[in-house]
Amino acid sequence: MKLYHITNNTAAAVAIADIPVVDYVELYNDLKERMKDGNYHVAHYFATEISEGLKFYIILLNDANGEVLISSFVPDYYAEGLASLTALHPQFHPFEREIHELYGVPFDSHPWLKPLRFSHDRRNKNSSMDTYPFYTIEGDELHEVNVGPIHAGIIEPGAFRFICSGEQVLHLEIALGYQHRGVEGEMLRENNSLRRVVISESVAGDTAVGHATAYAELIEKLGDKRVDEDLYLERMIGLELERMAMHIADTGALATDIGFQLYQVACEALRTVTINTTQAWCGNRFGKSLIRPFGTNHPLTAAKCELIRKNVADVRRRYAELRRDMLEDPTLLARFEQCGLVPHVEMQRIGGVGQAARASALCRDIRKSHPSGYYATKLSHEPITKQDGDVMSRLMMRLDEVWQSADYILRTLESYQPKGELSAPDYFAPLHADSLSFSLVEGWRGEICHVALTDDKGQIAKYKIKDPSLHNWLGLAIAVRSEGISDFPINNKSFNLSYCGHDL
């Protein structure tokens, strides 16, 4: 029996009828073996309510050949429960936990079936932020350190519980959900495509361009309109500018946490130039309003191209000076090298994505494995990877990717002749009925995946969002094991994960 419908990231939306509805046991047995192959990882796995109960969809990616595998099943889960995949492949943990939290589906032998984000529509209303079942270890020499939900800096809330022996961290557990705003529900509240793209921009405000691009591509796959090639190019520039700005911000944040003021202020200045460039393009420093489905309100002009070119070249030059000096600084290297190790195998097991995965020599990059838009047609992207999986590697990823992104922007703008006008956004385009559409975008943190199901009238009936942080939070918890607790801040900054993107 066919288990999967096979498609890719540039094809049109899939008719739901084409997705095989399989027996869970067969799928389980297949995944058990298949996921041992490091080329596969799970991009999304969710349940949706149908008249007979729940229907589950699972989306797998094959990084080697660009295939996207989609399967579904309608189990009789109340009778027997579902055998947990997490027990074999920990990368399934957030997905199974979400399904359990929302619908009460039992997963047999799931090792960690804890609430994921305390959704307002969770099944068990008795479970709340205050009753999160933290892991504990007994012992006279151990103590617990509780941090959060409100942290010392101006950042989002989340609760961290450390179990320490002296200064050494034995275990860190991260409880999230404080930022839960009901994003996926709000996507359906009104049939207003502008509202949806603006909500996408707020999924994680530091990834506004990434999530808005994911929404736009998803909708475009559901429509019949052709999209201008130039629009893809301009979106690529938006995405790479965002990547530059955030990588520079993180470089500065890492410098701050080891008390290196010169690098910190230099990065603050460089980030300002970068986001002000985005602001001069579209009016918002975070690129909100830049990406819209089927068109744009902010087409590039010759003058804007020139401004972007000039600023990006300047940032690249100044950042390169910084990079050279950082790599020679013994005090910096002493703090970052061999700190917060996440070995390749661990990264693979937890399904890590994005630059954090690439820092552990796990080459996951949608721009390479499942490219769409400009990345698919014009730009052959070669991902940067590092071997060690420590804080230094994660810093090096930034140091190198800023250079690479700047290079893509400069090379592209060299030959680009903007028309100065592109089609206006279309918020009313009819969408294919009874379809599943997904999009995959490499945001600066990693793989963003949006999935929508349409009903028989072509209205969006279900919308699922995955921020790369969903995979990577566990990576942070692993990184700090056996480190001194005072090294937590640099580890945290080296991942810089999103709370709101996780909590939705």
Next chain:
Amino acid sequence: MIFGKAKILRSHGWQYIPDLYSVTLTEEFRGFPLLSDTEDKSDIERAAAICPTKAITTEPLTLDMGRCLFCGECAKCAPRNIRFTNEHRLAATRREDLVVKVGDPAPKFDMSVVRPEISKYFGRALQLREVSAGGDASIEMELGATGNVNFDFGRYGVGFTASPRHADGLVLTGPISQNMAEALDICYNSIAEPKVLIVCGSEAISGGLYADSPAVDRSFLDKYHVDLWLPGAPTHPLCFIEGVTKLRSTKK
């Protein structure tokens, strides 16, 4: 090594903005909206219908900056009626002053409702505790930026502090997720009197896109007096700086 550092210093030169109050932002920036009426209401009706946060009323034409996310779409639908200027100084002391009416030339900052003890106690130093309750991280980054090398608001004695016990006031961001409501309340009540409450960003002011979401709980704002409202998605650092400066000024 030392040469490398000298080079970085030279390349960057002076970064701070000498006068934070006379900056004009890029033409593209969407700040204070100018509204004008037309006989034909069809454009305004289209704009009001598409607005993602229902910030626009048609009869009479108003635009509520406390709801607006400055996406600019309404100005595309109704260019004769709505035009966004690049005026970033949007702070208000009363919630209703954020509602812009036809012909309003500039944002209203009503000094008369500012409590006199604010300038008395905080005129020279003001330390704030920021609480994000569903904020989307862009606004938190902008607040962080107010203290950076460019804006350097710290030069006027304004900064952010970790402990509410050390703080003179609270800056709220985000639509107030249910799961954060209690922590926010505890934090606010841990700050000693007298204290200020600043609500930063359209999401915090009105709930924004999440105003009707069952996952938010906005009762905090019914309970406490707000001293300063700062619209924006996110609020521009200069909007924050200008608003807080006015709030602390002694000129009435």
